[in-house]
Amino acid sequence: MYAGDMKDKIQNSRLTLQDVSLSFGTMPVLQNLSLSVNSGEFAVIVGPSGCGKTTILNLLSGHIQPGSGAIHREGVIRTVYQKDGLFPWLTVSQNISMGLRSVSDAQQREEELQSLFELIHLEDFKNHYPHELSGGMRQRVELARALAGNSDILLMDEPFSALDYQTRLRMRYELVRLLEKRPRTVIFVTHDIEEAAQLADRVLVLSKRPATILKELEITASKPRGLTDGEVVKAMKEILEELGILREIVV
Amino acid sequence: MTLFNSRKLPAPVQNRPSGAYKTSRWRMFLLPFSVFLGALFTWYFLVRFNVFPSYAMPGPGAVASSFVEDFKSGSLLNDIVASLWRVAVGFVISAVLGIPAGLWLGQHLTGRQAFLPMLNFFRFLSPLAWIPFAILWFHIGDKPAVFLIFMATFFPLALATMSAVATIPAIYFRVAKDYNYKGVELLTKVTFPAVLPQVITALRVSYGIAWVVIVAAEMVGCQDGLGYGIWEARNGLRLDSAACYMVVIGLLGMGIDRFLLQFSKLPNVRWGYER
Numbered sequence: 001m002y003a004g005d006m007k008d009k010i011q012n013s014r015l016t017l018q019d020v021s022l023s024f025g026t027m028p029v030l031q032n033l034s035l036s037v038n039s040g041e042f043a044v045i046v047g048p049s050g051c052g053k054t055t056i057l058n059l060l061s062g063h064i065q066p067g068s069g070a071i072h073r074e075g076v077i078r079t080v081y082q083k084d085g086l087f088p089w090l091t092v093s094q095n096i097s098m099g100l101r102s103v104s105d106a107q108q109r110e111e112e113l114q115s116l117f118e119l120i121h122l123e124d125f126k127n128h129y130p131h132e133l134s135g136g137m138r139q140r141v142e143l144a145r146a147l148a149g150n151s152d153i154l155l156m157d158e159p160f161s162a163l164d165y166q167t168r169l170r171m172r173y174e175l176v177r178l179l180e181k182r183p184r185t186v187i188f189v190t191h192d193i194e195e196a197a198q199l200a201d202r203v204l205v206l207s208k209r210p211a212t213i214l215k216e217l218e219i220t221a222s223k224p225r226g227l228t229d230g231e232v233v234k235a236m237k238e239i240l241e242e243l244g245i246l247r248e249i250v251v
Numbered sequence: 252m253t254l255f256n257s258r259k260l261p262a263p264v265q266n267r268p269s270g271a272y273k274t275s276r277w278r279m280f281l282l283p284f285s286v287f288l289g290a291l292f293t294w295y296f297l298v299r300f301n302v303f304p305s306y307a308m309p310g311p312g313a314v315a316s317s318f319v320e321d322f323k324s325g326s327l328l329n330d331i332v333a334s335l336w337r338v339a340v341g342f343v344i345s346a347v348l349g350i351p352a353g354l355w356l357g358q359h360l361t362g363r364q365a366f367l368p369m370l371n372f373f374r375f376l377s378p379l380a381w382i383p384f385a386i387l388w389f390h391i392g393d394k395p396a397v398f399l400i401f402m403a404t405f406f407p408l409a410l411a412t413m414s415a416v417a418t419i420p421a422i423y424f425r426v427a428k429d430y431n432y433k434g435v436e437l438l439t440k441v442t443f444p445a446v447l448p449q450v451i452t453a454l455r456v457s458y459g460i461a462w463v464v465i466v467a468a469e470m471v472g473c474q475d476g477l478g479y480g481i482w483e484a485r486n487g488l489r490l491d492s493a494a495c496y497m498v499v500i501g502l503l504g505m506g507i508d509r510f511l512l513q514f515s516k517l518p519n520v521r522w523g524y525e526r
């Protein structure tokens with residue numbers, strides 16, 4: 001298989017928030033939040049809806065600026081959106097090629113495109129348009145585009161939450177497999193606790209707005225992890241407890 | 252034909268057995284055809300039983316023979332070419348100016364605030380109101396008609412493009428930023444393709460306006476054209492010829508619209524019509 005200049009090692013990437021605060025109007029969304037993501041780490045942020053998860057990703061990507069505090073980023077950042085992130089007027093192949101815009105050599109671009117298609121098993125859909133694909137296929141294309149070329153860091157904002165349950169389960173395995181081939185630093189936002197427990201090296205549980213980190217949870221079990229693996233179930237329980245959901249349901 | 256068939260699309264899923272499919276194809280042809288025949292018979296009987304005096308209502312036969320006559324003399328063909336030419340020139344000028352104007356306005360709030368009321372004013376002003384000025388400024392010939400076509404189509408095109416740009420989902424610009432699209436490239440590779448389906452629809456709509464306006468425009472200030480043909484027939488009390496021109500105008504309008512419709516089947520704009 002082609003190896004060439006394909007990015008299969010993590011370069012040094014760095015992503016930190018230092019005492020970051022942010023308000024929308026008079027509503028404080030983040031208050032003195034500090035977090036730092038290590039090179040090659042898979043960090044998952046979970047928290048109640050509206051607590052500021054998307055806002056954190058927007059800060060990390062530089063899309064919005066903090067009210068106070070400092071942000072450090074090193075490395076090329078790509079975002080995988082929940083849905084509709086592909087350009088509908090471009091074919092699958094043209095969409096993925098967007099991620100290769102920085103590759104100047106045409107031959108190398110072509111080879112890398114080919115290897116990405118092999119990676120996501122969509123060779124037969126190269127010339128299809130996004131609206132001709134299923135939701136799961138579209139997210140695989142988004143992943144390929146984000147992994148293409150010189151990216152170091154993936155920001156993923158509930159990338160699977162628009163998919164049906166079974167597709168979501170399959171996409172988790174798919175993501176683990178892709179990252180094995182092309183390791184990246186990942187910050188993954190979700191409200192799906194299963195997803196967090198199956199994917200994360202570290203889970204950051206956020207409080208309600210204004211968001212603070214309630215708990216950091218390391219999960220060391222090797223991936224891919226089964227949904228019913230002991231470690232996964234244990235982690236899920238801990239997250240649920242931290243979110244106060246377990247208690248509410250039991251009582 | 253590579254323009255329209257550059258990529259083979261998967262055949263639409265057929266749930267119905269092919270027999271049922273065939274009858275529906277038949278219906279698509281048969282239903283409008285019977286309506287057409289019905290209209291033709293109604294027309295024939297209206298004339299046959301002198302519901303209207305015969306000088307005011309030519310029959311299908313008279314119109315058909317007038318068609319043959321006008322065709323043979325070459326005047327019909329000449330008028331068709333003249334009208335098509337004027338519409339094409341006016342339409343192209345307003346597309347070339349109106350679409351970029353709309354793109355610019357869609358991206359600049361201040362520009363929108365400044366120009367929108369003015370654009371709306373002209374949009375609601377019937378282009379026919381310009382006829383006296385068109386003739387004073389451009390005398391006779393193609394120019395006044397082209398000017399009127401321009402006045403009729405520029406404003407709706409610019410406005411439609413503008414509102415299409417203003418409603419592009421923000422996520423496309425987010426993605427464009429992630430992948431370093433800037434300046435001209437952002438405009439040609441993101442903004443324009445994002446609005447293209449709506450621009451094509453706007454082109455069809457404004458072409459419809461142009462085709463309606465050309466007939467009126469040619470009744471004054473022109474020495475040929477389909478509108479002039481009708482006017483001349485009226486002056487010569489040849490309503491059979493006027494009706495013949497009406498049929499031609501309607502058919503040509505439909506035909507060109509069918510042609511423009513093909514653009515909405517281009518593979519890179521189909522997404523815009525499938526929501």
Ligand SMILES: Nc1ncnc2c1ncn2[C@@H]1O[C@H](COP(=O)(O)OP(=O)(O)O)[C@@H](O)[C@H]1O
Binds near residue numbers: 047049051053054209
């Ligand atoms: N651009 C904005 N203007 C005003 N309020 C916003 C904006 N973006 C987000 N918010 C508010 O900030 C809070 C956090 O939003 P978000 O980060 O999207 O939450 P989530 O954790 O669900 O992703 C929400 O209450 C939301 O309404």
Ligand SMILES: [Mg+2]
Binds near residue numbers: 054157
């Ligand atoms: Mg969110």
